[in-house]
Amino acid sequence: FAFACPKPFAIVRPSLVCGTKTNRRNGVLRAKLGDENDPLLFSAVNAASLRFQETHRPEPLFVDPYAGCFVPPNIQTDLKKHSNHYCLATKFIDDKLLQAVNRMDGHKQVVLLTDGMDTRPYRLKWPTSTIIFDVSPERVFKKAASELEGVGAKIPRGCMFLHIPLECPNIQQSLHAKGFHGNRPSIWAIQVMKGFGFCSNYHLRLNYYTNLQQS
Secondary structure, eight states: OEEEOOOOSOOOOOSOOOOOEEEEETTEEEEEOOGGGOHHHHHHHHHHHHHHHHHTSSSOSOOOTTGGGTSOTTOOOOTTSOOOHHHHHHHHHHHHHHHHHTTOOSSEEEEEEOOSOOOHHHHSOOOTTEEEEEEEOHHHHHHHHHHHHHTTOOOOTTOEEEEEETTOSOHHHHHHHTTOOTTSOEEEEEEOOSOTTHHHHHHHHHHHHHGGGGO
């Protein structure tokens, strides 16, 4: 199990300026969530921006060929900066995941708890028979999946990629319905940026998730 939730020291601000859309119903103004005021989407884009910048450094820790499809065109890159904590954690988790999964026999189960824009299922060289479960906010994941499809991103041959919405009332049941087996070895990893209570949301669920190992 790998855990990383670092606080970034530099955040690239995308053009998604937090605003408020409202609609009136029964005389009450209600906020309407959109791309420009969705904190989870905003956080995921910030993380993708950091991976995009790392990819374009002269000697990057890793290369994420798909991060660019999530960031706005006006992103400012600073290639002189050292890799920040988020990117160091990304490299560490990448290596640990591949080391662990390559030691497993038969079907290999990997559960990624992400912000919805994690590109590991596409960019890492997973061995054949790897089943990857992504647990993340559904709205962010759907937006990311659309962008990835648009650039032709593919899962490695012989692998399977399944999404579990974080909003599911029973994530354990949803994982089992998608084919997760608690009596088989599995690898779990989480990496999200601190902010907007997102990490706290995952922290509250960690004990619940780990119980799946005995189910």
